[in-house]
Amino acid sequence: MAASGRYFLAEGFRGFTRNGLMSVAAVTITTLTLVALGATLVVAGALGELTSRLEAQPRAVVYLRDGLAPAEVAAARDRLSRLSGVTGLEFVSKDEALARLQRSMGGRVGVRDLLTRNPLPASFVVTADRPGRLRAIAAAAARLPQVETVGYGVQAVERLLAVTRAVRLVGAAAGGILALVALITIASTIRLTVFARRGEIEVMRLVGATAWFIRWPFVVEGAITGAAGACVAVIAVLAAYALVVHGARGALPFLPLGGPEQVALAVSWKLLLWGIVIGVVGSLLAVRRYVRV
């Protein structure tokens, strides 16, 4: 059957090249589909990473009102440290907060030069023994007279999860519509091959070739189309990601973005797999309709 395998590959490739512009169109729409899918995977992946980091750090930030006397700060510290579930308490002064902001900007922007006075509040970073406690700790802290507002991870996590869901939904809708168009384009392209090879198909039927023997070259052509689309999509997604990461490292250095190599490993094989699935399904649609056995 090795000879048959070579025959299927050769015929599949011949069909792909024979269809010229139609094959290019089929590859292009497959690429677009997979870029939508790849972008969704990458963005959802980055958001997921951010979410899990936030979840791993059960911390709340208790922002203090401006102009508190040291005694009032000490009182707040005392009250906070006695809340149940609090395992750590770190004071961040106004100056320290500004210094941290300056560090997170990577030193490219002189924060101090831009400001005439320091707008950042002093705060306590409260560490809880587990994430489930944060809501109660935040509520208790907010009732203290010295406290302006409380921010804690769960809020951010909930927002991030909502954004991630939205990204997935939009990605799935766009990907689904594009995939449908890709299927139709691939099926139409392969129909052209079926038409070009109708004489051969007729002879194959008459001399007793099995249905699958006749169909395999078309399935291979579909797989080639899908794989070609996937390769272009992988390159496009990785190039775009590399650009975004390069830009983001400067502007938003706190985002936990992986390098392009990590993303390539996580996304490439998925795109390749989906490309081949789309190609094969598209060819099967064409073959079911146009190759009578």
Next chain:
Amino acid sequence: MVEFERVTKTYPTGVTALREVTLRIDPGEFVFIVGPTGTGKSTLMKMIYREETPTAGRVRVLGRDLTRLPARQVPFLRRQVGVVFQDFRLLPRKTARENVAFALAVTGTPPGEADARAREGLEVVGLTPRADALPGQLSAGEQQRVSIARALVHRPPLLLADEPTGNLDPDTSWEIVQLLSQINLRGTTLVIATHDKTIVDILRKRVVALDGGAVIRDEQRGLYAGGR
């Protein structure tokens, strides 16, 4: 070898091509199916290699009930029934030898063996010197020889020829019929659908005459037009 039992075929267009045809062909026979164009000869041939199935009645070929044969078994039936057509149906970009080998290659024969058997096949039909010519470089008679070699390459017990001389001049027609006749003498059952009166009348083989889709005559050592 072939049995038709009250076979009727009505196409979806409403045309009835065969009416209650009952027919039996035994191993080794040489049978002409005759009648004017449009009387169901081709439909009858197509029933034998299961290109068409009957609307009513039963068709048995080589011990198989074709009305019940699952679709996936059809290719294996066709490897045992060689078919030759008026228009040869050769692949224009393959040489004579490649056309014959193709029939073996697409049924899973390794290339080397397919090639060797294609050479043998072309020898049987007397076309060895033209083995590397493309169909376009061959005469009509030579092309029909290639198609006969292809039909025989699976060594089928049954060979069908649907108007095999329809595109040939009288001399070439006669050569082709001689060749088919020799193949029959070596044991292959042969069914020829034709409206070539001369050939039928010279050979005096069994003649099954169709008219309006019905068998109107079935006689041994028959003539095209009937009568004695």
